[in-house]
Amino acid sequence: MSDPDQAHAHPHDTVGGVPDRLPAADVRALSQLEPRRALSALAVEWLAIAVAVAAALWLAHPAVYAVAIVFIGARQHALTVLGHDASHYRFLPSKTWNDAIGNLFMQWPLFISVAGFRKFHGDHHKYFGLEGDGNRTLWRTHDEDGAPTREWTYPKTRAQLAVKLLRHSVGLTGLRWVLRGLLSVFFLKNESIQAKVLRVSYYAAIAAALTWLDAWLSFALLWVLPLCTWHITIQYMRLIAEHSAVSSEDPAYQGTRTTIPTRFEALLILPRNIGYHLEHHWYPSVPFYRLPDLHARLLREPRFAANADISTSILRSLVHVTRRETPS
Structure with missing residues (x-):
């Protein structure tokens, strides 16, 4: 007879175990995929982007461009959230279609790939807080000795946090991400040759279309600029909130915080339930x-209700990851 605790096993389950293990039947029910819901969310995000781009180009007003940049950057973040589900094989039941749709409509437009993200993010889940944690490589959160780097040491003063976010919002970090993503096609070892050829062809086709339409400036203003400014900023805000200065008296709960955003924040900062991070880490x-x-x-589990941040x-x-005073 199979072990009921393995009925909901996922390849990205943490090796550290889960302190509040729910019954297998509950997790199985919660893990059921509904492709219509996933595809509808993807369609809504792209429709919203199309409307924002059309409004900016039609009205051609600086204020409209500014709003569009923030809105599109947030929708780009939403696409990476949906692509994040694809990296966990949770977007579509078919692994082939899961990765194909994930690449074509979520990850490749943002200069990353499902396989590339999966390589690091899967290890972030499996070895969370340990030497093999993928965030240590992707986000450079720790040094070679396993200690948090200066940038990822918290709490910080509020001024230090503001400077960090501003530094990453001006565009250079985003351009570095774009370049890293484009070059990754040549050195990712877990991506097939066929996928690499398709990805290069995808970018070549987009470049040809932009040239034919004389749309490079619009692409720079309404895709690259949102990606390199607001999108990058809220990516850092999210990661800081997820794992920095988590407050709990129980060591099993001190690695991850759940953030339930307001409706406005859900639209522009934390889309598509990405803030439920403790839950996601335990049950990917x-x-x-x-x-x-x-x-x-x-929340029906007493230990979770008492100890989850x-x-x-x-x-x-x-605010929780900052302190008012300057360290002595």
């Missing part, structure tokens, strides 16, 4: 649209 088999249900189920705003989460 649960797709993004069921994370609120998973959260509600976990749960914030009801991304701004509150960022």
Whole structure:
């Protein structure tokens, strides 16, 4: 007879185990995929981007461009959240279609790939807080000795946090991400030759279309600029909120914070339930649209309700990782 605890096993489950293990039947139910919900979310994000681009080009006003840049940057973040589900094999039931749709409509437009992200993010889940944690490579959160780097040492003063976010928002970090993503096609070892050829062809086709339409300036203003400014900024805000200065008396809960954003924050900072991060780390088999249900189920566990660090705003989460005084 199979072990019921393995009924919901996922390749990215943490090797450290989960302190509040739910019954297998509950996790199995929460892990059921609904392709229509996933594809509808993807369609909504691209429709929103198309409307924002059309409005900016039609009205051609600086204020409209500014709003469009923030809005499109947030939608780009939403695409990476959906692509994040694809990296966990949770977007579509078919692995082939999961990766194909994930690349074509979520990751490749943002100069990354499902396989590339999966390589680091899967290890972030499996070896969270340990030497093999993928964030140590992708985000450079720790040095060679396993200590947090200066940038990822928290709490910081509020001024230090503001400087960090501003530094990453001006565009250079984003351009470095774009360049790293484009070059990754040549050195990613877990991506097939066929996928590499398709990815290069994809970018070549887009470049040809932009040249034919004489649309390079519009592409720079309404895709690259949002990606390199607001999109990058909220990526850092999210990661800081997820794992920095988590407050709990129980060591099993001190690695990850859940942030439930306001509606406005969900639109422009934390889209598609990405803030339910403690829940996601424990149960990566649960797709993004069921994370609120998973959260509600976990709250019925006394230990989770007593010890989980749960914030009801991304701004509150960022306040929690800061201190007012300057360190002596």
